[in-house]
Amino acid sequence: MVAVIVFFACALLAVTGAILLILSREPIHSALSLILVMVSLAILYLLLGAEFISAIQIIVYAGAVMVLFVFVIMLLNAGVEERTDFSKFAKFVGLPLGFFLLFEVARWLYTSRAGSVITHGAGTVTQGFSTRTLSAELFQQYLFNFEATSILILIAILGALVLARKNP
Amino acid sequence: MIVPVSYYLVLSGVLFGLGVVAFIFKRNVITIFMSIELMLNAVNLAFVAFARAHRQLDGLVFVFFVIVVAAAEAAVGLAIVIMMAQNRESLNVERVDQLKF
Numbered sequence: 001m002v003a004v005i006v007f008f009a010c011a012l013l014a015v016t017g018a019i020l021l022i023l024s025r026e027p028i029h030s031a032l033s034l035i036l037v038m039v040s041l042a043i044l045y046l047l048l049g050a051e052f053i054s055a056i057q058i059i060v061y062a063g064a065v066m067v068l069f070v071f072v073i074m075l076l077n078a079g080v081e082e083r084t085d086f087s088k089f090a091k092f093v094g095l096p097l098g099f100f101l102l103f104e105v106a107r108w109l110y111t112s113r114a115g116s117v118i119t120h121g122a123g124t125v126t127q128g129f130s131t132r133t134l135s136a137e138l139f140q141q142y143l144f145n146f147e148a149t150s151i152l153i154l155i156a157i158l159g160a161l162v163l164a165r166k167n168p
Numbered sequence: 169m170i171v172p173v174s175y176y177l178v179l180s181g182v183l184f185g186l187g188v189v190a191f192i193f194k195r196n197v198i199t200i201f202m203s204i205e206l207m208l209n210a211v212n213l214a215f216v217a218f219a220r221a222h223r224q225l226d227g228l229v230f231v232f233f234v235i236v237v238a239a240a241e242a243a244v245g246l247a248i249v250i251m252m253a254q255n256r257e258s259l260n261v262e263r264v265d266q267l268k269f
Contacts, residue, residue, distance in 0.1 A: 003170060015183070018182075018190070018206060019186065022190045031198075037183070041213055049220065050219070068246055072250065076253045078198060098188070102188075105185065106185075110174060134225055134229070137226070138229055138232065141229075149237075152240050153239070155240075156239075163247035163250075164247045164251070
């Protein structure tokens with residue numbers, strides 16, 4: 001019962017944060033509501049038994065990435081966003097189709113056979129994934145991919161440095 | 169009472185849809201980046217829910233890689249945003265239209 005209450009509280013917080021991200025006109029307000037979404041998702045990961053993912057969600061996402069965003073917003077002094085009108089095509093064709101897509105995806109997720117099998121089959125797990133087994137998987141089966149991500153990070157650092165250089 | 173996995177999938181779908189809406193509606197390039205992060209987070213939630221449902225760790229490893237890629241993307245993307253703000257004096261994506269035919 002407690003799990004259900006926690007789930008719905010966090011889901012409500014996450015959806016509220018996502019809607020606030022869309023509605024607020026100041027980028028800094030959008031960034032703060034995105035942090036709200038990330039923290040509530042971290043609580044949901046805890047509820048799903050993934051403690052390690054929950055911890056890196058807080059440390060990497062809500063910590064590092066969002067601090068970078070807030071830093072750039074403050075650095076560029078980003079103010080109120082200008083609104084521009086959409087084209088007629090976007091307003092009358094794109095908008096209804098977008099809502100239709102959203103509705104269909106939600107309906108499929110809720111009614112699909114895959115979803116029901118999962119619900120009745122394995123929704124009753126209570127013990128989580130331990131960090132020990134996760135790291136064993138990461139450093140044995142996925143070792144090459146793990147090393148490849150370090151190259152990716154290195155290239156990203158170099159790219160950011162080249163872009164941010166004063167006179168290229 | 170246990171929370172069914174399909175609830176997590178619905179929440180993930182709703183968050184992804186809101187991310188798409190923000191991506192299309194916002195005009196500030198920083199906010200557009202934030203909506204990409206929102207979509208990545210929604211996908212991560214689906215990965216963790218499926219990993220839980222199938223009792224497989226691979227989903228969590230994928231979430232790990234998604235977070236790494238998101239961090240790299242944020243670093244490069246924000247460097248591009250800073251370049252754009254210096255060269256165009258504006259963060260509005262409608263002002264960056266030189267490659268648009």
